[in-house]
Amino acid sequence: MVRVELKNIIKAWENFRLEIGYLKAKDGEFLTLLGPSGCGKTTTLRMIAGFEKPDKGEILFNGNIVNELPPYERNIGIVFQDYALFPHLTVFDNIAFGLEIKRLPRDEIERKVRWALELVGLEELENRYPEQLSGGQQQRVALARALVIEPEVLLLDEPLSNLDAKIRERLRSEIKRIQRELGITTIYVTHDQEEAMAISDRIAVMNVGHVEQVGKPLELYYRPKTEFVARFLGLSNILKLKAKDGKACIGGLCFDVERDGKVRVFFRPESVYVKPGKMAEIVDYELLPGRIRLRLKIGDELILAERFLDELPFSVEDLPERVDVEVRSFSILK
Numbered sequence: 001m002v003r004v005e006l007k008n009i010i011k012a013w014e015n016f017r018l019e020i021g022y023l024k025a026k027d028g029e030f031l032t033l034l035g036p037s038g039c040g041k042t043t044t045l046r047m048i049a050g051f052e053k054p055d056k057g058e059i060l061f062n063g064n065i066v067n068e069l070p071p072y073e074r075n076i077g078i079v080f081q082d083y084a085l086f087p088h089l090t091v092f093d094n095i096a097f098g099l100e101i102k103r104l105p106r107d108e109i110e111r112k113v114r115w116a117l118e119l120v121g122l123e124e125l126e127n128r129y130p131e132q133l134s135g136g137q138q139q140r141v142a143l144a145r146a147l148v149i150e151p152e153v154l155l156l157d158e159p160l161s162n163l164d165a166k167i168r169e170r171l172r173s174e175i176k177r178i179q180r181e182l183g184i185t186t187i188y189v190t191h192d193q194e195e196a197m198a199i200s201d202r203i204a205v206m207n208v209g210h211v212e213q214v215g216k217p218l219e220l221y222y223r224p225k226t227e228f229v230a231r232f233l234g235l236s237n238i239l240k241l242k243a244k245d246g247k248a249c250i251g252g253l254c255f256d257v258e259r260d261g262k263v264r265v266f267f268r269p270e271s272v273y274v275k276p277g278k279m280a281e282i283v284d285y286e287l288l289p290g291r292i293r294l295r296l297k298i299g300d301e302l303i304l305a306e307r308f309l310d311e312l313p314f315s316v317e318d319l320p321e322r323v324d325v326e327v328r329s330f331s332i333l334k
């Protein structure tokens with residue numbers, strides 16, 4: 001297994017500069033680079049793969065600098081967004097290709113390809129050509145082809161973005177299963193926050209040219225450090241308040257912020273609990289499958305609350321005009 005580290009990386013083009021002070025994928029970890037289009041995810045992955053050289057800084061595998069190693073000497077498997085299969089080769093031969101280049105004996109190639117076919121559930125389709133496969137099946141072939149060489153690091157660049165929603169969900173849980181089964185260090189690029197939350201051990205959220213925050217999915221979701229991370233991962237409440245004696249209050253709702261002066265208090269709509277009372281006015285609401293999203297006015301600010309219908313302390317037909325509000329999880333933004 002391999003630990004991948006990036007240290008003091010700088011990569012600049014005319015109109016873009018990427019700087020990463022330190023980033024690590026631990027042994028066997030599933031690390032996702034998540035961020036909007038153009039923030040530098042692919043460039044980061046390409047440097048790890050060896051297709052691109054950093055202007056400055058080091059890329060290390062298990063503590064050894066690999067900057068000068070070409071991709072084929074880094075022991076990596078790569079899956080791209082466009083499956084990039086050979087159209088004139090069968091599924092079997094597409095997967096066998098990398099092993100044939102290594103001139104492995106025929107029976108070993110057979111054995112390894114069958115193992116990879118089984119891993120991705122394509123045993124029945126080994127004689128088909130890529131054009132005879134669905135997008136999801138083609139991406140499975142690409143995955144099998146990346147894994148058959150038994151790489152120490154698996155790199156995936158938006159592997160699911162050309163597939164429709166249902167297949168995407170199925171394939172993502174399969175990628176996760178295979179990754180766990182093999183315990184292979186994996187670095188995954190996506191701009192889809194739900195996908196990143198579902199699949200990752202840890203996520204590095206990137207914003208133009210840098211990493212904003214690294215953490216476990218729920219840690220980033222509930223305790224983002226910056227407004228960018230908060231907003232990128234979902235619906236946010238952000239209140240700009242003035243704290244005194246360690247408390248920041250608005251309309252009777254107080255947060256223990258353990259500092260004084262201006263603070264930005266962040267919380268998710270799901271962290272807001274309501275019950276009949278006086279603190280906030282229900283301005284309007286929206287029904288979602290099984291849930292209700294309430295817009296509340298507290299002091300002179302609007303906040304969102306989201307609750308499952310079956311845990312509301314009143315019925316939707318009989319919403320009170322005002323409610324008391326409790327926020328059970330919040331963080332202070334930088």
Ligand SMILES: Nc1ncnc2c1ncn2[C@@H]1O[C@H](COP(=O)(O)OP(=O)(O)OP(=O)(O)O)[C@@H](O)[C@H]1O
Pocket residue numbers: 013014015016035036037038039040041042043044191
């Ligand atoms: N070879 C290159 N020459 C010049 N600029 C480049 C080159 N490769 C990438 N860039 C620029 O670097 C920036 C980051 O690109 P990159 O592909 O890493 O972003 P990304 O986060 O992966 O975006 P996307 O999700 O759209 O692929 C972009 O502004 C891009 O135009």
